[in-house]
Amino acid sequence: MPVEYLKETPSQTAGPYVHIGTLPSHAGLPVRQNETLNVVEAPGEKIVVEGIVLDGSGAPVKDAMLELYQANAKGEVGDATIWARAGAVFETGEWRFDTIRPGALEWRGGKMQAPHLTLLIFARGINIHLHTRMYFPEDEAAQASDPALNRIEQIHRRRTLVAEKVKDGHYRFVIRLQGDQETVFFDM
Amino acid sequence: MTATPSSASAALPDFMRRDRAWHPPAFAPGYKTTVLRSPKCALLSLDQGPGEKTGPVFQASMLHELDNDLVSNYAAATGSKGLAIGERIIVHGRVTDECGRPVPRTLLEVWQANAGGRYRHKKDTYLAPLDPNFGGCGRTMTDENGRYFFRTVKPGAYPWPNHGSDWRPAHIHFSVFGEAFAQRLISQLYFEGDPLIPLCPIVNTIKDAAAIERLVAKLDMGEQRPFDALVYRFDIVLRGRQQTFFENKREGM
Ligand SMILES: [Fe+3]
Numbered sequence: 444m445p446v447e448y449l450k451e452t453p454s455q456t457a458g459p460y461v462h463i464g465t466l467p468s469h470a471g472l473p474v475r476q477n478e479t480l481n482v483v484e485a486p487g488e489k490i491v492v493e494g495i496v497l498d499g500s501g502a503p504v505k506d507a508m509l510e511l512y513q514a515n516a517k518g519e520v521g522d523a524t525i526w527a528r529a530g531a532v533f534e535t536g537e538w539r540f541d542t543i544r545p546g547a548l549e550w551r552g553g554k555m556q557a558p559h560l561t562l563l564i565f566a567r568g569i570n571i572h573l574h575t576r577m578y579f580p581e582d583e584a585a586q587a588s589d590p591a592l593n594r595i596e597q598i599h600r601r602r603t604l605v606a607e608k609v610k611d612g613h614y615r616f617v618i619r620l621q622g623d624q625e626t627v628f629f630d631m
Numbered sequence: 632m633t634a635t636p637s638s639a640s641a642a643l644p645d646f647m648r649r650d651r652a653w654h655p656p657a658f659a660p661g662y663k664t665t666v667l668r669s670p671k672c673a674l675l676s677l678d679q680g681p682g683e684k685t686g687p688v689f690q691a692s693m694l695h696e697l698d699n700d701l702v703s704n705y706a707a708a709t710g711s712k713g714l715a716i717g718e719r720i721i722v723h724g725r726v727t728d729e730c731g732r733p734v735p736r737t738l739l740e741v742w743q744a745n746a747g748g749r750y751r752h753k754k755d756t757y758l759a760p761l762d763p764n765f766g767g768c769g770r771t772m773t774d775e776n777g778r779y780f781f782r783t784v785k786p787g788a789y790p791w792p793n794h795g796s797d798w799r800p801a802h803i804h805f806s807v808f809g810e811a812f813a814q815r816l817i818s819q820l821y822f823e824g825d826p827l828i829p830l831c832p833i834v835n836t837i838k839d840a841a842a843i844e845r846l847v848a849k850l851d852m853g854e855q856r857p858f859d860a861l862v863y864r865f866d867i868v869l870r871g872r873q874q875t876f877f878e879n880k881r882e883g884m
Contacts, residue, residue: 448647448729449868453842454654455819456662456833458804460752464742465806467768471753474708474766499667506754512687512812526687533754550680561682565817568664570655570836572817594677620668630649630674631683631813 454571459506461565462530466508469530481529487516487543491613492577492606495536496564499621503536507566511540513559518546544579544612550590557585557592559604564618574629577616578605595627603627643684646813646870647729655836662832663793679813686812689738691772698770701743701783705751705766715765717746717784719860722820722848726777726807729871733777734814739867740770740806741781748787748799757789782860785822793832800827800834807867814869821847822863 462470468478492511496504511527514520529538545558557578564573578586586592586605595601603626606614618626657669697704706713726734744750744767747759751767765784773779786803790796806817821828828834828847837843848863855862 448871449727449731450653450842450845451649451729451870452816452818452845452868453837454816455804455836455846457806457817458819459754460742460750461804461817463750463752463766463768464740464770464804467766470751470768472705472751472766472768474705474768499669499671502667504668510815512682514682520681521685521688523688523690548680548682551678556680556682561812563812563815566668568662568666568668570657570659570662570665570669572815573657573670590680591675591677594675600672621671625670625672627672628670628674630651630676631679 456567456570457508457565457572459567461506461508465528466530481527481538481540483511483525483527483540483542485515485522485524485543489541489612490544491539491541492560492616493537493539493609493614494606494616494618495538496531496566496618497536497620497622501622503531504566504620505531505533505536507531507536507538507564509538509540509565510563511542512561512563513542514545514548516543516546518548518558520548547585554590555585555588557582557589559589559591562616562618573620574631575618575626576604576629577614579614580605580608591629600625600627643681643811644872644874645679645684646811646872649870653839653842655838659836662836665836683813684811686808686810686814689736689772689808691736694770694772699781701741701765701767701769701781703764704769706764708766711764713764715745715784716762717765717787719782720785721780721782721854721856721860721862722803722865723778723780723851723854723862724848724865724867726773726779726809726867726869728809728814728869730874732871733773733775734809734869735773735775735777737773737777737810738770738808739773739779739781741783741803742769743767743783743786743803744789746784746787748789759787759789788825788827797832798827798830800825800831805867807869809869816867816869819846820865823847823849
């Protein structure tokens with residue numbers, strides 16, 4: 444008989460009203476009005492990351508809630524100030540983070556990863572949150588040896604993790620839940 | 632705040648893999664919204680790096696003293712002296728990992744409908760009335776032993792469009808961070824004895840009856856507050872780290 448462990452509590456969808464508990468002012472609650480959870484205040488080059496989550500029909504997921512975790516400018520993690528949360532705008536599905544450009548983060552065995560943002564996606568109809576990464580279009584050289592990108596066997600799918608540059612310091616990242624450009628999601 | 636040098640976090644033990652067959656699958660057509668929101672490609676399995684083995688750290692100082700009291704926190708925030716209407720309950724339990732270790736000082740956020748089944752949310756138009764003294768938003772942090780509690784009113788069941796009018800059993804949504812982004816979890820808590828649980832298409836996205844049972848809070852009469860509140864017990868388990876005696880094992884050995 445193998446060793447038994449407790450089983451993880453199973454996931455359920457965050458539902459359409461996830462904002463009440465996670466972004467109360469977004470839900471329209473007159474509490475915590477001063478919280479701006481989609482802004483990271485940390486030393487480094489300020490950047491804007493905006494985007495949208497699209498469903499299998501190409502329609503925006505207007506009730507999505509996203510969380511961001513990333514390295515600081517020096518390529519370190521575990522900094523309590525570097526975490527953020529954004530709600531899609533109910534009318535359009537657009538979301539936005541104001542953060543800083545991450546440094547290159549170490550991988551296992553002394554290898555390095557290309558700079559990236561980790562994003563989790565929660566929404567109605569998503570039974571367990573989706574985990575993806577956003578890389579920067581100007582880091583092609585570092586991406587050539589990135590351990591996560593290199594694990595993607597279908598080379599054309601690697602592009603789904605690279606943001607589009609709108610202008611200096613401003614990026615757009617479209618997350619597609621299905622379709623021929625389906626974003627790569629991780630099980631880590 | 633001090634950051635952990637990534638050389639130190641790279642050496643943190645790995646988390647055991649998530650049992651994806653125990654969690655609900657992304658595509659579960661009985662819950663229609665999953666049909667267009669479920670990825671069709673397989674998830675990409677990858678080892679964990681420092682960005683997965685660490686996570687945001689929240690300080691208890693961010694919490695207001697009424698954050699874990701949904702019976703009074705909304706009224707207090709809006710300048711009312713009232714209390715929420717409904718069956719007064721306390722929910723308590725422990726957050727541990729799969730190895731049974733307590734998960735201390737982790738943020739637990741909760742949200743729910745009022746006693747009539749109505750959410751205080753821009754998008755909820757259910758005909759049940761709003762309660763002027765109930766917001767449905769709370770949060771707390773586990774103590775050093777992983778224990779938590781919050782006070783609220785029991786939420787009402789509510790209808791939602793799926794197969795015509797389906798009904799959600801009474802439930803409280805919850806979100807927990809753990810000590811690393813790999814442990815992040817959002818789920819829902821149900822109440823023992825609710826006949827709507829087996830009828831719910833969202834509950835039934837979970838295939839294993841034993842897994843569903845893990846989302847059902849148990850009536851805890853031993854902890855009842857006489858002449859005040861009923862108490863429910865609900866324990867939460869997050870992914871476990873592999874044993875520490877592997878910590879010094881070098882890559883590739
Ligand atoms: Fe709900």
